[in-house]
Every structure is written in structure tokens, then in C-alpha cells.
Amino acid sequence: MKDYLVRGLVNSKNCRVFACSTTKLLEVARKDHSLWPTASAALGRMMSATLMMAKMNKNNEKMTVVINGGGPIGTMICVTNGDGNIKGFVANPGVHYTYNDTGKLAVGVAVGHEGTLQVIKDMGLKEPFTGSVPLQTGEIGDDFSYYFAVSEQTPSVVSVGVLVNDTNEILASGGFIIQLLPEATEEDITYIENAVKNCPPVSQLINDGKTPEEILELLFSDVEITEKQDLYFKCDCSKDKLSKALITIGKDELNSMIEKDHGCQLHCQFCNTEYNFSEEELKEIINDI
Numbered sequence: 001m002k003d004y005l006v007r008g009l010v011n012s013k014n015c016r017v018f019a020c021s022t023t024k025l026l027e028v029a030r031k032d033h034s035l036w037p038t039a040s041a042a043l044g045r046m047m048s049a050t051l052m053m054a055k056m057n058k059n060n061e062k063m064t065v066v067i068n069g070g071g072p073i074g075t076m077i078c079v080t081n082g083d084g085n086i087k088g089f090v091a092n093p094g095v096h097y098t099y100n101d102t103g104k105l106a107v108g109v110a111v112g113h114e115g116t117l118q119v120i121k122d123m124g125l126k127e128p129f130t131g132s133v134p135l136q137t138g139e140i141g142d143d144f145s146y147y148f149a150v151s152e153q154t155p156s157v158v159s160v161g162v163l164v165n166d167t168n169e170i171l172a173s174g175g176f177i178i179q180l181l182p183e184a185t186e187e188d189i190t191y192i193e194n195a196v197k198n199c200p201p202v203s204q205l206i207n208d209g210k211t212p213e214e215i216l217e218l219l220f221s222d223v224e225i226t227e228k229q230d231l232y233f234k235c236d237c238s239k240d241k242l243s244k245a246l247i248t249i250g251k252d253e254l255n256s257m258i259e260k261d262h263g264c265q266l267h268c269q270f271c272n273t274e275y276n277f278s279e280e281e282l283k284e285i286i287n288d289i
């Protein structure tokens with residue numbers, strides 16, 4: 001099954017819903033970044049939530065989500081612009097913790113909860129929109145839920161999960177978000193709370209072969225799907241883009257790179273690609289300034 005996202009409405013319960021499967025794209029990220037299982041779970045949960053959140057934006061604007069909870073995984077960054085492509089990385093991919101009692105991947109321990117979840121939306125204005133909330137548990141789902149409640153005044157259930165096999169490959173990744181519309185009643189809220197409580201873990205549902213539509217149908221009997229989109233882990237870096245970045249560091253710095261190192265090597269953190277610039281190429285960049 002390929003990765004995709006659906007967005008829909010449940011008129012009878014006054015809510016809008018999102019669900020996605022991200023197993024394949026997380027496996028690409030795992031290989032690109034050599035993620036250990038708990039790091040896979042943290043980044044996978046974050047990418048699922050970020051992709052669904054991007055579908056709430058009106059104009060497919062570029063959106064960056066940054067989480068730093070002070071835990072051993074360090075800073076985590078995801079970037080998407082609502083077109084189904086996402087890129088992301090964690091500062092330290094070699095982290096692995098499990099909870100003693102359940103044996104489950106301890107995402108909250110790896111991420112930590114002494115820090116913030118920050119959302120930056122570039123809407124083409126002078127200054128980008130920035131929203132930030134303190135982390136609640138570092139388990140990612142809770143933290144996004146808190147962000148929607150506080151920063152966007154939208155009560156939301158965010159459920160994201162990842163399953164990893166014995167050889168660290170991604171078995172399942174995905175999630176769902178339920179957001180209350182202003183017309184929602186107490187009965188609607190009670191229904192949603194019970195439906196979520198009785199729903200098996202979303203990673204298990206995906207591992208069982210359930211599609212995003214089928215996950216929403218387990219929660220609601222009358223979901224109207226309004227949009228469907230394929231999802232990919234894809235970086236948009238290129239040598240051309242990086243040479244533009246080199247222009248911004250200025251002639252003096254470039255000249256010193258030529259003299260000292262006879263070239264330079266740039267590294268894209270999002271996909272781990274190395275780009276080499278020769279002395280000649282750096283001279284051309286200087287000439288273009």
C-alpha cells in the first residue's frame with residue numbers, strides 16, 4: 001500500500017477528520033538518516049502529524065515544525081508545503097529507549113518535555129507566522145493536540161504511531177486527527193472520546209492493513225472523504241540552491257574557502273547528501289556576486 005492522506009468531514013458529529021499512512025516514507029527517512037527505532041518512532045509520529053496539519057492550511061504554504069524537548073534526540077525538524085512531500089531530520093538519530101513496563105518505544109524519553117513545539121508558516125508576507133507551545137509529554141501526539149488547543153483554539157484529538165520490527169525496519173506508521181467544529185455539542189464530544197478510547201492503536205491498524213479511510217470508518221460510520229493525497233519523503237535540495245546559499249555568505253568568506261581549503265563541501269541535513277564545490281566553482285560564484 002502506498003502512503004497517502006485523506007481529509008474528510010463527519011457532519012453528524014460536527015468534526016473534521018484527517019488520516020494518513022506514512023510507512024513507506026518513514027522507511028526512506030530511516031535509511032537516509034540511519035534512524036534507530038525510537039528515533040524512527042519520534043520522527044515518524046512528527047511527520048504524520050505535520051503532514052495532516054499542512055492540510056489545514058489554505059494555500060499550501062511552506063510550513064516548518066521544530067520540536068526541541070531537551071532530550072537525547074535533540075532538535076527535530078520537519079518541512080512540508082502541503083503538496084504531499086515532506087523532509088525532516090533529528091539531531092541525534094542514534095537513540096533508542098523502551099519503557100520497562102510495556103516494552104514500547106519510549107519516544108517521550110528520547111524527545112524530552114522541557115522545551116517547545118514551534119510552527120513556522122511562510123505565507124508570503126514580510127514576516128512568517130510563528131506559533132509556539134511548551135511540550136506536554138514529548139510523545140508528539142499530545143504535544144500537537146496541545147498546540148491546536150492553545151495556538152489555534154481548536155480542540156483536537158491527535159493519534160500518531162509507529163511500529164518497528166526486530167531488524168529496525170518500519171512495519172507501520174501513520175495516524176489520525178479529529179478536530180471539533182464550533183457547532184460541536186457535548187454529545188458529539190462524548191461520542192468522539194468513546195470512539196477514540198475503543199479504537200486499537202493506530203500503528204496496529206496500519207500494520208493490519210487498514211487504509212486511512214478504513215481507520216476513519218472505524219471511528220465514524222458516516223465519514224465523507226473530501227480529499228486524498230499521496231505522500232513522499234523527498235528533499236528539494238540541489239547544487240543550484242546551495243550555490244545560491246553560498247552567495248549569501250559573501251566574497252571574503254568564499255575567497256578564504258578557496259585559499260584555505262581549495263573548495264568546500266556542503267551537507268544537506270534533510271537528506272544527508274554531500275555537495276562538493278571545487279575551487280573553480282567557487283570562483284564562478286564570486287564572479288556572479
Ligand SMILES: [Zn+2]
Binds near residue numbers: 235237268270272
Ligand atoms: Zn537534501
